[in-house]
Amino acid sequence: MSNSYAQPIFRTADLSEGLRIVEQLLAIADLRDLEVDFDARVSSADVLTALLEVLPRASWFGEEGTGDSSEGDDPWAHLPVRLRGFGQPPEKVQPFLNAVGGSPATVRWDFMGWPEAPEIGLGVGGARGAFVTLCMHVRDLELEEPAPDHTVFVHVKEIEAERAPWLAAQVGLSVIGDLVMAPD
Structure with missing residues (x-):
């Protein structure tokens, strides 16, 4: 399996604005x-x-390096925890956003592909x-840099790095940071 590369294209304090860019x-x-x-x-019960x-x-x-779901442990006994849900239907996005509150989190939309970019x-x-990833209350994909705002990243193949600024331009934006290897 190979990683994608991600580049930030939008940052806002208004989560609905971040979601608007994702939709575009x-x-x-x-x-x-x-x-x-x-x-x-997650640090709150x-x-x-x-x-x-x-x-x-x-x-x-x-x-803290103790407890995990594969062992059948009680997650409340091991706070703070890192919680992950993969391969979920898009209908789970709004309930997730409502539940996560101010915790650092990401939502990543995974799909078949980007359009042709002949230019x-x-x-x-x-x-x-x-x-496409929306980072909430954090600046990075690893959830390590807390922030008061939210960032939208586009992901591309490393050999197609020029697609990231092209995608940003398709929604009236430009890249605002470096291309970085995304976590699996």
């Missing part, structure tokens, strides 16, 4: 096989309870590297 990007993508992945750093109601089969591991010499982009 998804409108130009090939959405066959659309699914969503969730990732959150109330937030953990709410997230597990939305994602009852989510995996988790204790950030920069690129054909249709395949599924590897075709993602």
Whole structure:
């Protein structure tokens, strides 16, 4: 499996504005096989309870190096935890956003591919590297740099790095940071 590369294209304190940009990007993508992945750093029992109601089969591991879902441990006994839900339907996005509150989190939309970009010499982009991520209350994809705002990243294949600024331009934006390797 190879990683995608991601580049930030939009930052805002208004989560609805971040979602608007995501929707614009998804409108130009090939959405066959659309699914969503969730990732959150959770330190509150109330937030953990709410997230597990939305994602009852989510995996988790204790950030202190103890406990995880594969062992059948009690996540409340191991706070703070990192909670992940993969391959979810898009209908889970709003309930996840409601549940996560102010916790650092990401939502990543995974789909079939990006459109052809003939102006920069690129054909249709395949599924590897075709993602959009919305980072909430954090600046990075690893959930390590807390922030008061939210950032939208586009993902591309490393050999098609020029697709990221092209995608940003398709929604009236430009890149605002470096291209970085995204976590699996």
